[in-house]
Amino acid sequence: MASSAKDIQLRELKDTVSQLKTMIAEQTELIKALRLIIDEKTSHEKALQEQVDYLTKKLFGPSSERRSDDIPGQQNLFDEAEVEQDPSLLEGETVIREHTRKKKAAHEELFKGLKVEKVVVPLPEEDQICPVCGTQMVLIGEEYVRRELEFIPATCKVIEYYSQSYFFNNLK
Template sequence: AMNLDTQNLPPEVAAYIRSLEQEKQRLEQRKQQLEQEKQLLEKQLVKMQSLNEQLVQMRKRMFGQSSEQIQYVDAQQLDFFNEAEACSDASAPEPGKTTPVKAHARKAKRTKEELTEGLEHKKAVCELPEQEQICAKCGSTMVRIGEKFVRSELVIVPAQVYVVDYYAASYKCAHCEAQTGESYIRQAEAPVPVMKKSMAAPSTVAYVMQEKFQNGVPLYRQEAYWKGQGVGLRRNTMANWVIRSARWFKPLYEQLRRELLRQDIVNVDET
């Protein structure tokens, strides 16, 4: 603190010195206040870090890896890029191979027939080139005597996207036109769209909804997939499709509701 004797100073100077002392006191008070706020902020940061760690642990328990082989890139995200390497097992048997056990070897539970059960089979015949159908011993043309099964392959064809342009055909009665000079015209009716003023086909909406609700693929990932296929299908458009198409499920909902209310006991999972 200043210990100046202001009694012998001019009034203007004395007043100025007093104002400086008051300002210094205010600065000291402000400094103390800032120090208190700093300590409070540090406590809040420690609390936030603790809560964040608890949240990370909770996410791991709910959505984390089910195997120790799958590693985390960081504390919150699984390493999806190395999923194939982490989950691979060279000893895993192909369908139809034998699975060794202690006492004996037995067939694997799933065979090739079980794997392809219910699937369409297309036959691919590997023919000899025409120039190789000549006998190497005498030079005569060889005769086909049969074929031998070699192997089966499981083929997956990605989703195919194309546009159907509907045209309504028009017809007129030439006889009426010749007799009366007026034409009787009829025009065919196009199928009713699943949604008015929309390019969505029923199969397209069904695919989007199946991917979202059954397979758990969110709309933003579907948007990225279709972009890779050259289709500019935005997530908000697909969201509109899902919402507007919900009306088609109202009869099913009402039927399920009536069936539910007829039951004597109803179990509810409130988790």
């Protein structure tokens, strides 16, 4: 009886070993497949980086067609005009007359001649009372806020906005 129990354990261990071997084989195949994918992605990344480098050089690199890296023994096909040109025929300096730019129009110039409408935004009655002593505040002036150009077909007018300023009058 003891030998049969050992035989059963031995068979279970053999089954476990065979299962582990198949798992190892599957894992090995998976690792190989993943390495291939990584190699493909790496080569694709290198190709994309080369494209980025090339396009960056084209976009931000020097734009002159003149090349300074002449190859020894190689003829330059595009220098024929300069080589065969007679130096005595060189012209003097070319003078280009300077030009003047128009000044940008300022707001004052744009609004010149337009009717100006003044809009005063009053402080609400409840805000005209001093929060400390409760007395009525006194109007002392206006503060310029903004200017708008209002377009009404066939007419234009300038609207200037002012806000009123108050101070505490405790002279009583």
